[in-house]
Amino acid sequence: MKSASNISDLAHRQRIAPLGWVLIACRIALLLACVVTCVPLYYLCLPFTAANPAPRLFLRLVAAVVGLRLKTTGEHPAPSAFFLANHVSWLDIPAIAGVTGSAFVAHDGLASIGPLRWLCAMNDTVFIARHDRRSVAAQVHQVREALHDTGALTIFPEGTTGDGTQLLPFKSSLLSAIDADTEHVPVQPVWLDYGPRVQDVAWVGSEPGLANAMKILARWRPIPLTIHFLPPLLGEERTDRKAIARAARARIDAVMQKD
Template sequence: MKTASKRSTPASHIAIWGWPLVAARIAALLALVVICVPLHYAVAPFTSAKPVPRLFLRLVGTVAGLRVRSSGPQPAPRTFFLANHVSWLDIPAIAGLTGCAFVAHDGLASIGPLRWLCRLNDTVFVARHDRRSVARQVEQVREALCETGALAIFPEGTTATGTRLLPFKSSLLSAIDADAEHVPVQPIWLDYGRHVGDIAWVNDEPGLANALRILARWRPIPLTIHFLAPLEGADRADRKAMARTAREQIEAAMQRG
């Protein structure tokens, strides 16, 4: 369920001059699919790095209006990211910058074309509300880390307002609990600045309405991805310590602004 947040304008309202931009952007996104999918299959036999999905997601963000910059200590090639979650734009932004794959809830897997595109970027689907399958989900995350090198998770479990954090869920962090290979665990703060209230996907807003509203924006969407200090020592003692410390770091960064 989406968190509560007030909007001055209904999510479904799009000014008439926004629709041409929506149409142009949807056409551009379809063109990206038509170009990048064959290119991915052409390149795949020669590299395991999957550069085309990363390029595709970066371009998706650009077409949608994202203007991304980063700050802080740049991540190692093999890193487990823990990020706050504001919008579907978070995914192309992080992946386009780091080349990581994602852990996503299995609701996305029910949408055939979207599941297929997610699989091209090695997305790990988990049943968020199925406690009986947590052990298998943890194993899936471990396998994905070995195969992809970098993986991102949104431990809030859903999108929030971007001005405050929801509790962090720690169960899937068991995948790197007491990890013998010491995969870096690095928190990320996704900072949409003063635009966050317009970007956040909250209030049970339908996904299509949110996407159309974002695509109808004429102004660019600035996003700073703050790479915070990787967790070390006691902060990596177990999954709960990792979740707690990552949340504290992101919250402190948000307060500093």
């Protein structure tokens, strides 16, 4: 249980100055402008191409508006790949999608928010019931179909956001979608590195999502993020879903420890 001093400190750190609210208002206006621009573009392109450019453009614009300053290092991401990334913030999604055009696997809690579900559907998001073990087989089938349809798909195998300083255990159930029978699809671990001030943006603990979003939108300083594309898994690293989870986590952890 948090002490009174810890709760007071949390409230103090989350207090937003008046100028911060001005910045929030400006950014929300810009984000709405991105929606108004990209949604018609999406429907305009829909009859002509399966690789609709509008969602990727929209998420790149979102990353820019919220202050992300992106760099990439390592192996060039394949256009068709399965990315396994650590999870720190909702910022991870526009960052990865803006760079790779990837779709995502997300928990079904997001599906209950109508406008957000609508936008996610445009980027071919796969919604899963995180705590419903009875539907794992159906979820694996969904993931396989999405990978076939979209080409690039990202899973956050920790299953939730961490503080960015260490990895949580990787869950392997959905990785059945990419075990031995789909070896032709590259499986590429990804480390999202927000630098030494990662805790300023990490969404952890009991912090409400809206509070975290407001905190990010009120920031005047840019948010540096380096996306490290690590070498794809090969051979014995892809024996089965547990081997995939173990190898991907080990790859990401190794580069985190070097930093």
